Amino acid sequence: MTTAENILSPRSPVPVAKPPRRAARPASTPLEKTARPAFAVWWSGLAAALAWLALGVLTYIWPNKPAGFNDWTYTSEFAGLALGVAAVLLVLGLAPGATAAVTSRARPAGPWLIVLAAGLALWEILTAKLGLLPPPFFAPPQSLIEVYVSDWPRLLDSASNSLQLLAIGVALGSLTGFLVGVLIGWSRRASYWIHPVLRVLGPLPTTALLPISFYFFPSSWSTAVFLIALGTGFPVAILTWSGVAGVNRNFYDVARTLGASPWFLVLRVAIPAALPQVFVGLFMGLGHAFATLVVAEMLGVKSGLGWYLTWAQGWASYPNMYGALLLMALLFSGIITLLFLLRDRVLSWQKGTVKW
Structure with a gap:
């Protein structure tokens, strides 16, 4: 084969013109960086x-x-x-x-x-x-x-008593509601007996049980704790049960394949997957707890912001009422904000997958 045939042969590679390289963008000089506005007027x-x-x-x-x-x-x-x-x-x-x-x-x-x-x-x-x-x-x-x-000493004392009563009631109610929700969400037998009770008593306002509760508890303070815990526990139990029952069954199958025990399935699969629903139940329970707290303090408890409202109304001191209402709003909104921060901290591993 001649040289010309070798050149025209299809086996010989045809040279392809490479596109010209783009000129590299010059880096911004320090003068350009300083020329940009550092801030904008608010x-x-x-x-x-x-x-x-x-x-x-x-x-x-x-x-x-x-x-x-x-x-x-x-x-x-x-x-x-x-x-x-x-x-x-x-x-x-x-x-x-x-x-x-x-x-x-x-x-x-x-x-x-x-x-x-x-x-x-x-x-x-x-x-x-x-x-x-x-x-x-x-x-x-x-x-x-x-x-x-x-009147800041009386307001401060009333606010501290309300926060103490609210903390004890919410802690007992949320813990009990969480355990009950996990139980009925995991066990069909427990759900058969407990779930109907929740459906019947859950929609009942806790303040309607105030006259009966005074009979069974020795003091108005313990009655208020019980009612606050009751109002907090029902939403937490229902939402926790919904979260545990709605966990994808494939998660359990994968964990069982890897040799997970039933306790591991509950503690490391069911509860973490149900935590978003648990926090929704806590938000709802806090709303019920605030209302129950104020009503209980107005009718029976001899301290707290609800009692302060009744005292100010009795003396026709309406500025004191407005001051107590403003303080109450700030405290309750602050508690909700703290719960949001706790939720973001606990559910940081679910960031981007849970929408609020």
Whole structure:
């Protein structure tokens, strides 16, 4: 074969032109990095600062309307507090780079801070400035400052007693409900006897059992603990049972193939898979526990925030009622927040698979 035939032979590889390489993108120089803006102005924070500034100026300049014997003290202190909040928001809005840690957390709350200032201003105008809402049933915002300054020992003692009663009742109820839920979710025989009882007694409000419970328990405090535990235990038991019963059977088959014992199946397969449902039951149980706590303290227990509400109503001290309600809301929402943090910590291994 000649040289020309060898060149034209199909066996000989045909040279393919390679595409030109793209020029490598030059790395950004330090000058380019510094040219980028380090932070952006927090505009909603500036709007919130303006709203709180308007609230402070309105409260301080506009005189209060006389309403009988009511003299709304701490008006100037409330105005100073609003102006202080406006100053803090102004600093965070104009210098978010210097306060990045605080601004990043406060940035999502910008619209709510505006609405809160507007709501307080409307409250102030309708009560202290125009007197459209009749006293003493409706008191202005500065009356809450007076309550917290003058009556903080009684409020603190009531809050601690309520938290103690709530902690004992919720702990007993959640533990009992969890064990019952695992039992009826794992054992068909236990489910046959216990599940109908839960279906009949579960929807019954725990506060309806208050008169009967007073007869069987020696004190109102133990009655309140029982009712709080009962209200917490039913949702936890139902949701735990649902979580254990809904575990994929393939998980059990794989574990049995590897030689798992029944206790291992319960502790390491059923319970971890049911934990999301358990936390949903805890959230629902806490709602029942809060309602039961307040009713029990109003009707029988001689301490706590529910008792404080009844005491303030008896003396027609409505600002004290509002102060107790605000403290109650903050405490209960804080407990829910702590439960969310605990759930995220316990279920960190399920992150991305569980939707809330």
